[in-house]
Amino acid sequence: MPQEKALSVLQNTFGYTQFRGHQGDIVQHLIEGHDALVLMPTGAGKSLCYQIPAMVRSGVGVVISPLIALMQDQVDALTELGVRAAFLNSTQDYETSRSIEQDLHSGTIDLLYVAPERLLMPRTLSLLQSLDISLFAIDEAHCVSQWGHDFRPEYIKLSVLHQLFPRTPRVALTATADAQTRAEITLRLQLEEAREFVSSFDRPNIRYTIVEKNNGRAQLLNFIKNEHAGSAGIVYCLSRKKVEETADFLNKNGINALPYHAGLDIETRAANQARFLREDNLVMTATIAFGMGIDKPNVRFVAHLDLPKSVEGYYQETGRAGRDGAPADAWMAYGLQDVVQQRRMIAESEANDEFKHTQFTKLDAMIGLCETIDCRRVHLLNYFDQASSACGNCDTCLHPPKAMDGTQLLQKLLSTVYRVKQRFATGHVIDVLRGIDSERVQQFRHDNLSTFGIGKEISEAEWRAVVRQAIAHNLLTVDFEHYNALLLTELARPVLKGERTIKLRLYQKPLKTKRSSSPYGNIQDANLSDLEKAIFAALRSWRFKTAQAHNVPAYVIFHDATLRDIAIEKPTRLSELRGLSGLGEKKLDNYGNEILEVVAPFIH
Structure with missing residues (x-):
């Protein structure tokens, strides 16, 4: 049959x-x-x-x-x-x-x-x-x-x-x-x-984290060193230049990294991709040109230094982490400039209006995922029409953000945008709100406005978070043809008149934490005895040499999960290997006796 x-x-x-x-x-x-x-x-x-x-x-x-x-x-x-x-x-x-x-x-x-x-x-x-x-x-x-x-x-x-x-x-x-x-x-x-x-779109082993961007590269370095030192990972950047600069930055700070983008010659791209597939402690910094079809199972993290264009793209890219089912991270640094940059790219593209409208809609959904105060996984799966409950394994579940009534702050912001005649960008508007007596504020006599200094109790970073959320709620848009000036939308009117209240995510300074007690520490050694750790390490060493001899990535020989099962089973006969996950008849014939030789010294 x-x-x-x-x-x-x-x-x-x-x-x-x-x-x-x-x-x-x-x-x-x-x-x-x-x-x-x-x-x-x-x-x-x-x-x-x-x-x-x-x-x-x-x-x-x-x-x-x-x-x-x-x-x-x-x-x-x-x-x-x-x-x-x-x-x-x-x-x-x-x-x-x-x-x-x-x-x-x-x-x-x-x-x-x-x-x-x-x-x-x-x-x-x-x-x-x-x-x-x-x-x-x-x-x-x-x-x-x-x-x-x-x-x-x-x-x-x-x-x-x-x-x-x-x-x-x-x-x-x-x-x-x-x-x-x-x-x-x-x-x-x-x-x-x-x-x-x-099938279900849920990847429960992936932890989703989106942090307020404040020197993104420094935050990325802190994330890798504290939580994924020595791990394989992918860092996505929007531009080729940023890819190169990020790879250089990581290398200078002790992280083994390579760049990948369409501007590199074919030989360099192929060589860098081959190294990433074959080495276990390499970070690839890349544009979205990299990753489709990558079958490397032990990518422990995927990081984004720039906002993806859509939830689809974000899901596809983060899905390259943790293919082996072990814990993995999807980490992103996100800020106001990301929103402005992505909106500008759509607005200035040569696409027709229908396509632009669709891209704006997809971007709004992505921004919504970043701004949510609820479980990120619930929000993500809902985009694909899949219902779920709070996961307990994302940043908003582990460190619930605080929400506040942001109506008054928004009224101050929107009023200031109106009073500067919708001709100035974010930085200038915030200076007016905070009462900063800058040269440009004096030049345009904006220190005489009724809104000058009405937001001085709020830091610049906090105001930028308010502006970003105002754009996310479509209360403000950006005039890309006139120096990124902030413009009011029709949705701003009921907020200004007090006819609509809006909750905002309370600004929180980026936390520098290390998950020492979490399962993200040492993936390979988790739940193994000292003897099993030693066998597992010996098997990985044997696998590395075998893969080199065959000129294939290590995971083509065996996944880590199979080696862990062997370390736990401690086989002394070929029959004890049969039936272990990932060990078919061909691999049993090719490698069975070699595996027993690796394990034997630890048993006898």
């Missing part, structure tokens, strides 16, 4: 005892020849959903992946498991491509990875039409949507698969898509008849 064969492949090839969540249903659905749209969070096992049906069904499974740079690692990981996999892309010479094509014709390949650009070439389409195709898997399917966060124009043309291969099942997979993006995936890829499988 196909279902029994699928379970056998799961256990004997991939080393897992049973399917998780929707995996089993998706696998069965595809084996039966039906189309599917799969939304499953990063680290939940999307790959198995198409890999196993491709191996069970007759023919070769074709995986469309947007990232040429990662195909080698994906194929290496499958080869380690004994799966017959290959890729076709522009990095290969003619002879190599020709050899793979011959293997495809002879039926000796189960999975073929190909970029959309390569797939759409007439030669490739002709090749595929001459083969028995078991299924098409369109990975990172949100790339098809102009409303998504990683739009790739070539993805739109993948509807050709439905036209040329109408009887071959197709599965589109993504880690995140809101309702609008999901609808466009269905439309563009002609998946109207496809069954949707939507």
Whole structure:
């Protein structure tokens, strides 16, 4: 029976005892020849959903992946498991491509990875039409949507698969898509008849923290040194220049960091990515050009020094932390300038009004997540139409922020913006509020205004927080054509007249805390005895050398979770290794005796 064969492949090839969540249903659905749209969070096992049906069904499974740079690692990981996999892309010479094509014709390949650009070439389409195709898997399917966060124009043309291969099942997979993006995936890829499988978007092992930005790089350094010293992590920045400067700053302060952005040459990007995948204590500072498809399981934190454009993008990027299920952090420093900068980028773009409106709406949702005084996870999951309760594992749950009636402060702010005739930026407005007798205040005689000094009891940082929240509540907007002047919106009128009250988040100075008693300290050693820690360390050392010899990332050999299970089990015979998670028959044959040799000195 196909279902029994699928379970056998799961256990004997991939080393897992049973399917998780929707995996089993998706696998069965595809084996039966039906189309599917799969939304499953990063680290939940999307790959198995198409890999196993491709191996069970007759023919070769074709995986469309947007990232040429990662195909080698994906194929290496499958080869380690004994799966017959290959890729076709522009990095290969003619002879190599020709050899793979011959293997495809002879039926000796189960999975073929190909970029959309390569797939759409007439030669490739002709090749595929001459083969028995078991299924098409369109990975990172949100790339098809102009409303998504990683739009790739070539993805739109993948509807050709439905036209040329109408009887071959197709599965589109993504880690995140809101309702609008999901609808466009269905439309563009002609998946109207496809069954949707939507898993929970919750990643309970990730702790979400958003701090008031006050020297973001210094805050980042404090966060890494106090909570993730020696860990692998990703730091996202908005600009290429900031990526370079942040990497340099971290290196000068003892954090091993590399930059990654589209402005670097291909060789440098590939080398930096390879190092990140293979080393355990490296921090990658990057633009959003980095990360899609990254399968590194032990990324312990993802940090943002700039505000993401959307909740979708934020969720996708933070989801690269903690793929192994162990505790991980999603940390962000956020301030007024982030809001202004993102709004300016949308306003000054060449997009049409509809697109701008959508981007503003997505940005407002992201700002709402930053400003919430409730559980961040509840707010995040609600964006994806998933109900939940307070998680106890985000900053607003662990250190509940205080809310206050901010109506009077807002009235002071809005009145001052009105009295300076909506022609001045935040800094000048705050000077007037605080009664700062600056040269510009004197120049425009704003020291004579009735609102001059009415907010002198509030610090500049506190007023900036009020301005930021006023923009978040759409009471103020920014005139980018006139020196970032603050402008009143129609929603400001009822607040000024006292017809509407608004709660604000009370400003709190950034806390410098170290979670010494939390499970975030030493992930690898958590809950292990001294003997088990020693075995685990020895296994990691053996894995590192083995991975170097095979020229693959360490996690391709084994995940930390598997090594921890081995350390706890303390096997003395091969039979005691069989059945451990992540240890299939091929890996047992390849590495079983070596593992026993590593463990033996600690037992005897």
